[in-house]
Amino acid sequence: MNKNKNGRGATITDVARRAGVSIKTVSRVMNNEPNVKDATKEKVQKAALALNYEPNMSARMLAGSKSFSIALIYENPHEFSYLKRVLDGVFDACGRAGYSLLLKPCLYPHENFLNEVQAFLKQTRIDGLILTAPLGDDEELTALLEDQGIPFALIAPKQHKAEAIVVKCDDELATRTMTEHIISLGHRRIGFIKGHPDHAATDLRLSGYKVALKQHGLKYDAKLVRQGYFDFESGQSTCKRMLNLKNPPTAIIASNDDMAAGANYAARELGFEVPADVSITGFDDTPTASQLWPPLTTVKQPITQMAEFITHQLIAAIRNEEPAADTGTFQCDLVLRSSTAPPRD
Amino acid sequence: MNKNKNGRGATITDVARRAGVSIKTVSRVMNNEPNVKDATKEKVQKAALALNYEPNMSARMLAGSKSFSIALIYENPHEFSYLKRVLDGVFDACGRAGYSLLLKPCLYPHENFLNEVQAFLKQTRIDGLILTAPLGDDEELTALLEDQGIPFALIAPKQHKAEAIVVKCDDELATRTMTEHIISLGHRRIGFIKGHPDHAATDLRLSGYKVALKQHGLKYDAKLVRQGYFDFESGQSTCKRMLNLKNPPTAIIASNDDMAAGANYAARELGFEVPADVSITGFDDTPTASQLWPPLTTVKQPITQMAEFITHQLIAAIRNEEPAADTGTFQCDLVLRSSTAPPRD
């Protein structure tokens, strides 16, 4: 093995000695700085490779006050499948860029939220931050970050400054398309379960539903639109109330899969058959959506891709590279399965 | 604000100056070292608080070569609900001890696995590692860690050295209890879907099933025992094959909830009613288990507690504290829901 004096890995000094240059030159090469002769660069790289040299993060951080790590802050959810797909994308982008990822689950809203984040920032001294919905809309938080000069990126915020790093998908279009699909099957009384009021997606999806109704000459009926919270239980209870109406809907569009699963469960409890008596649709295409009986018609967001994209953007910003001119808006796809069918009559 | 020369947080020097002592004394106080007069200690603490001082991790790490962070390595699964509960426990314990957590998802098995881990260790220089099943049984990996002197902890390994830090639950007892419950309902032909062969739980759960059969005078029938892989699809396919037998089982015990969900789906596809025609049980009590129709009878492991426990043990080991004498074996509970009932005949 290539052990040396300190018993651990090789240091910049070892590489410098081996390459016959000064440590500063090694540093330059490692950081891709300009003004190094190609020949010198090669010598250094060869030496580094031979010694299996890997820069010491702590030293780097101490001297340069960069940490080469970012964090993802999220509201710790009951259902993790959305976040899992976010993580897949973020890890991927981080790995490629040589960044580490720290996770920071939070209770939100919570009186101590801001303090916790502040302590976290101080402890870890990360270079940047990704805020998942609805944290990206917390103005105290974003103000704090701006104040401290910490770059951050937002996943699906309600609103944001023009220069913010943001990714979202076209929730309105996706829900409009879904609603149109349901209408095209022949449904006329279509229920809608809204998402959590704090999330940007909630209004957008509702709007897509409304637009589709309007375009097809169907009138909006407030009794068929209920407030949910993106969880199973709210899907279950709101669906129950709608199906107990004198004139129940023949289809219910839920703003995500968890609520759709709850709606499906409620329908069963009330003796409704899905989709024969009532069609049900979700949003997200979680694993559960395809494993439920009947499997759910839903909308698939390219969540992993979106997460990868925004992570890439954030790291570029941290490095002061100019951001790719790409737009941060992604399109969704309808996934047609067996929870939808024409109405019985 | 309390900014000082470097524009960032206060340093140990600032605190020392303010408290009228040397930096070493501050260091002692911050690290809870002995031999500090109580009065001095108080002075220092007061100064630190006033300055909102937080030790700089990088400097600490560089000088002391501890990182105050641990990592959790896991095989990136399709279904994340088990891991989510692990994370909840690990984060909790880390937070309390002032440790950060890094996550390292892996492809496993994979030719490049060991190299990736090695690179990760070098990059992050974490103080310890938690290995989820089945990574804890990779002898190359554990050898590597021992060689580098990195403490590690194992969640549900097949086997381990006596001094290893380990947590597991009584899989055999839980499955035996579940099987006995099924027998007590009157079932005599009971199918079993095994888990992934690499996981320790797989053999233990099978063994629990066998023991229960034997104790109740039922003979083991190899046609009723199928190999699964802890995922939905394998539950679905194995269940299909069993229900297509001339003499199908009236109950099927799956080694986890994902496979039980697959079995439930397969039963429906073949026109079997659950639980009227066939009872189905799972293991883990994932969110899906209670949201499926019918909701699944299953086994609840105290996963979060277990994770918290082992994290605590690991951190104690890192600090060279003597480990709590607690045993690392936890008990599980049966959760009775509607996917089980007496057989029709």
Next chain:
DNA sequence: TTGTAGGCGTTATCAT
């Protein structure tokens, strides 16, 4: 019980 000196492995500054 407390303090001083030296070093951890980088990056930054300023020469050359």
Next chain:
DNA sequence: ATGATAACGCCTACAA
């Protein structure tokens, strides 16, 4: 284009 040297903030060893 390259190098010497001083930070960075803390800990360890040793002294007092």
